[in-house]
Amino acid sequence: MKKRDMILTIIGIIALFGLAFFVQEEMDSYIRRIVNLCLVYAIIGLSMNLTNGFVGQFSLGQAGFMAIGAYTVGIFTVPVEYRENIFYAMPMNPAIADIELPLWAALILGGALAALFAFAIGTPVLRLRGDYLAVTTLGFSEIIRIWITNAQSITNGALGIKDIPPLNDVRYIFLVTVICFVFITLLVNSSYGRAFKAIREDEIAAEAMGINLFWHKNLAFMVSAFFAGIGGGLYGALLGTVDPKNFLFTLTYNFLLIIVLGGMGSITGSMLGAVIVTAGLEYLRFFDEPLMLFGMDIPLFRPGFRMVIFSVLLMVCVLFWRHGIMGTREFTWQKAIDFVKNPLGFIKRKGAAQ
Amino acid sequence: MKFKKLLSLLAVSALATGLLAGCGGEEKAADSNVIKVGVFLPLTGDNAAGGELELRGIKLANQLHPEVLGKKVELVVADNKSDKAEAASVAARLIEKDKVSAIVGSYGSSLSMAAGNIVKENKVPAVGTSCTNPQVTANNDYYFRACFIDPFQGKVMAEYAHQNGFKKVAIVQEVSNDYSVGLAKFFREEFVKLTGDENSIVDIANYQTGDKDFTAILTNIKAQDPDAVFAPGNFTESALLVKQARQLGIDAQFMGGDTWETQEFIDVGGKDVEGVALSTAFDREKASTEEAKKFLDAYTKEYNGEPSALTAMAYDAYLIAVNGIEKAGTATDTVKIRDAIAATKDLECVTGMTTLDENGDPIKDVVIKTVKDGKFTFKDYVKAQAK
């Protein structure tokens, strides 16, 4: 990286930190919640992008990894004195009933457990390709959910866990997001990252070049699960309550849209995708409310219409705009400077390049 | 190229409608002569059916009690999509953006719990309509409710089963549904206590939300030949469950909770659900209060047919909230409103005189109903008692 870019990046992060402080102090809790959700979705989106975009292994297990992280946070951060009340149907397993962890420790533990689980299933699952891999990972995420539903003495089953100490601090979540993005950026730009991309482009060629397919796929899968677990933990802490129905496999589709829109294989794309999808869905909320236009009631707008638009967007994106906003490209300062210097010329050149 | 043009056209028109819609909304917000009450219900997703029924109740209550403190009450209806992440942001939106004085809702305990922290943090009171999980109001001073809680309902049904002389009961629970698990657990404890027989519960079977085939668990139950089956759960699954039980030749009495009391339960179950017993909060026959008569008249005029208990409870939730605002004498000081709601005593509601206990849960009577000739009909009455 050039020295200039390095400095600009650091300034950028500091500026964003300032923004996080501003949002935390000045904005109302509605805006804070949206910003927090954007950040958490960006972490999970990026984690999914690592396996799906960079290594090209189509995995749909993100909801399951999130569930592991969220439940770890839920189980271990709820104050001990509330637990009897929460586990009213079946007392908590005595082995864990008295363990209380601070949030950061629970987050790391959740991520680690998710990564461990990914390692355990990675060995058989990652031999599969394409559709099979997608359905098997989806299956594992459902198995996790069904296990959580049934293991009442550990997870409180369907009753869910409430009273997780609420986390509504934009700065905290932003810090985790930055760590996650920096880590994955470093990983992707390392020799591992080049191996990942080689596997994505052509597995057989990559193997012939001496890349250990199994090890690299497994590594990416574990890192992805780790961050999905952390993201899930933040998600649980953000909501203050978790229950198994949160983690239906349809949850994974949200992140799928994020990475498809942002660009499969682009780190900055994941961030952009997360912001657009989360804030966009909020913005699209007016589709669900009755609309009066020029004194006429438009019958089209009623609850449910927003989700139709959402799914149409996903389809349109895949059909006509397969590479999303960023494709596999990244945001660079050079491009930004070019754009600021000569916006029209930049667009023309870009158009010509396409 | 053509597609790209079409796409950009679409995008532009979507934006334009968005802007127009946005303008409409802002004009409304400028009006300060109204008191806003947030309606927080699942209008889409898995719980949409319940949410729609409750929305009716709240709208009716708003029609009959449109004013408080000399100002018009405006309902701000927000759809929480039966999804917890949505529920949390919708609740925040009601409080921060719409600046509501109180919130009414939701159907579905997990949705209410997702909003729990937000109402607590922002000190805006919420009155639940049919969130029956005890955890909703426990350890939360700002959440109240108009419905009874799961342990209570489970115990009442156990009592009912005992009074009817059932000796052997099988339980079928929807293991992924907090409501069903809660009822089943307290039913089991109470029934074992009442009969004094550890083996009086002959089977506990589980199924998942969305399951359609129950033949396997039912064949197991049939082998145990119970007198009754307690199967609280979602109405769609429960109706199919009872239907398949009858097809398999199980003639035991089926018992459930208040979620069964919807037209869809009878629609899907048809002849097979005739004779089941369910606990609920409201019935025309036992409508003792003036408010109930007004409610029934208004309901028949607006919708035809019999109102469900969900509609009645949603109506009551609105009453409790608005009564709180009135007693507090302010629409802006939400802490005062909370205190006034917490002090609710002998408020005349559709489901009887309502008093909230120290947790914010109402103490009220239970009605046992059955299905007869394709209609829910009154069967029995269980007086409220100290829990």
Add this chain to the structure above:
Amino acid sequence: MEYFDAIANMSALSFAQHMVNGISLGSLYALIAIGYTMVYGILLMINFAHGDIVMMACYFAFFGITAFHIPWYFTFIITIILTAILGVLIERSAYRPLREAPKNSILISAIGASFLLENLANYLFSGRPMRFPDVPLLSQNISIGGIEIQAICLVIPVVTILSLVVLLHIVNHTKTGMAMRAVSKDYEIARVMGINIDNIISITFIIGSALAAIGAIMYGIRYPGITPMMGVMPGLKCFIAAVIGGIGNIKGAVLGGFILGLGEILIVAFFPDLSGYRDAFAFIVLIVILFYKPTGLLGEKTTEKV
């Protein structure tokens, strides 16, 4: 020990009842699994929307009978036609434009199509369950030697076997079938040989969707509560059934369907404590099969592929 007791205590009658339940469920899975296998055989992609096509077919039949008062037998024919059209429409709009694209894009498009159908149904028909109308004769209960079943349960296996025979005939003994096999073996060569690939794919979708419609009608009569999300679980399970049998292989799909249906019932029968894990069963079987025999039970190279 408890489990062994459960097995020992099960009466012959209960066991027979479980078997009947399992076969009826299994044949329903098999019927829908055939649709998956057909499409996979040709396009080498999971038609994620297949379960939702089943759901839409249920709504078509529902509205035909209750809203338009069309006699049921006639409604069923219309339903099959409409569903076939829907299938072709999905193929044209969501899959055809991506035929040259990377496989992951098609997979995403399939997921998108499925998601769109669910949300559309939710928007148009609301989330409230609707009751699939009773059909004379088929909805009746009958009792044979203490085993209680609905008449439809006897019809489903027959329909499944009939569909299997008819399909095998089409695939193995007609010109269209030959073209299908050619397309499935090698796309480019088939094109060079003068086969109209677009037509063959459309025909595959017509057959697959028509089978989905037949499955939907059976499903509706058997489990009469229809909702927008009803297609999701059967869809996943039937795909798994197709994989178990060896995807692309029609007989395999039927075999897989029966294994899954019987397995789900018998696991609850023998291990009542595991009834909460029933939905996990299909996924566990899938993982085990893929681990030991990734091509599925019948998915050898020697068997015909569609």
